[in-house]
Amino acid sequence: MDKYRFQWNDRLGIPLPVLEFDWDAYSEDEQARIVEQWETIRGAIPDRIIALEKRIHIEQARLYEEDDFDTSCEINYEIAELASRINDLHIWYRINQEIEPRRHS
Template sequence: MGAYRFDWSERLRIRIPVLEMEWEQYKAAEQLAIVEQWELIRGTIPDRIMEFERLINIKQALLFEEESFEQSCILNYEIADYASRINDLHIWYRIDQQLEARRHS
């Protein structure tokens, strides 16, 4: 195995690629192995997004009923955190297109 790995991100609940070299420095076989492994991980991203959206909906329902300002602030923070995670997952989901473009350049 070359100088790459996939580290678990507890925040995003997926494994994230960690490349220790520039993409062009990897041999074609390593690039293919990275892309294949990433595709398996990438396929789980829509499920993570749906999971976080479900949690946002629960928090929003709680927020609608909440009367305590302090608790409302906590719920708003949690909603914003899950929304940030969804945004990050969308970015990671698009990584595939960037890798494919680099492979064909």
């Protein structure tokens, strides 16, 4: 069994770290490898957010033109889900800021 892995998350469109132990239980070399892999993934998050924002703009345009209430509700739900994904991506993007100081202490 691996001590850690990066597992694809369909909802966010990026692989996420799956750590089997608390961060401090990893050796400095393991922590460095994890951070290095995460940095590569993390670098793609802004592009992912931009893509989701474009989808929100498309859905907002659809909503503006929609006259059917039920369809409008569905579009609003889709916009809310996309916004939730963006929020989650922002949280994951900040994860490195929490790991780096611990790694250097």
